[in-house]
Amino acid sequence: MSRPSQANLTTHEHSGASVIQNQASSSASCLQRVPKLLPSAGGGKAPPPSKMKKPSAEKDSDEYRQRRERNNLAVKKSRMRSKQKAMDTQQRVNELKEENERLEAKIKLLSKELSVLKDLFLEHAHNLADNVQPPAAPSPAPNAANGGQ
């Protein structure tokens, strides 16, 4: 479930080949400059360019390559899960909204039922009061102006 097929990952030509660079094996090959990052700012600091964490070696190392690949996989997985989670959350919102509507409808219905019963009760009470008192003259005033609330 977590990993469909990482075999494809290695292939992974997303679109147009873009930066395909292969350091292959032999020959250090140092073409292509990588101007990445900013050209330093004016007022900022002036970090000595001759500073690199990686002493040139390490990068060609097989182990480095392997670590990178593993990390790339991990990153991909993590991002996938992140997206999935987002979608799940969105769906949850929809479900909750639906349930909310259902509950509100139910409340409406119960309220109505309650209102009817209360009215019946009131009517009964009036009838009883009126009937018991004057047995011969039941006043025909069944209903009154009573709001449900």
Next chain:
Amino acid sequence: MSRPSQANLTTHEHSGASVIQNQASSSASCLQRVPKLLPSAGGGKAPPPSKMKKPSAEKDSDEYRQRRERNNLAVKKSRMRSKQKAMDTQQRVNELKEENERLEAKIKLLSKELSVLKDLFLEHAHNLADNVQPPAAPSPAPNAANGGQ
């Protein structure tokens, strides 16, 4: 207006200096990292490394740099909004859950009320049935009504 203060961006030490790399320095001719991408795979193509979309020029162009910078800003903005949206969605879930609880509590209360009223009704009905059983003589024998004889 697009760049509030790129001075900081350039410096941009979000955590700890990260990848500040400058290709314009002496020494270390070409050890930048470019091994990007994977070593091709089984069915994939074999992209000749000696092929670059960017004829070396273009990249040094001021316009290129400018475009990149602008895109970087756009990317940042987009990602920020994306995260914000995700958080909003999560919060919505919480709100909806709260409201759901509220509604359910209300339903419970209404149901209880309804139940009580119904029970009262049943009780009354039984009483009536017992008392009104004999339609001819429903009155419980008035004590002094006909005692004259």
Next chain:
DNA sequence: AGACATTGCGCAATGA
């Protein structure tokens, strides 16, 4: 001590 997971960032392709 290693391995995996997260996160910020830049690049490039694509969408609108």
Next chain:
DNA sequence: GTCATTGCGCAATGTC
């Protein structure tokens, strides 16, 4: 044409 989105790799960092 510009900006917005998205997939990807890299590196730093966090967690176990």
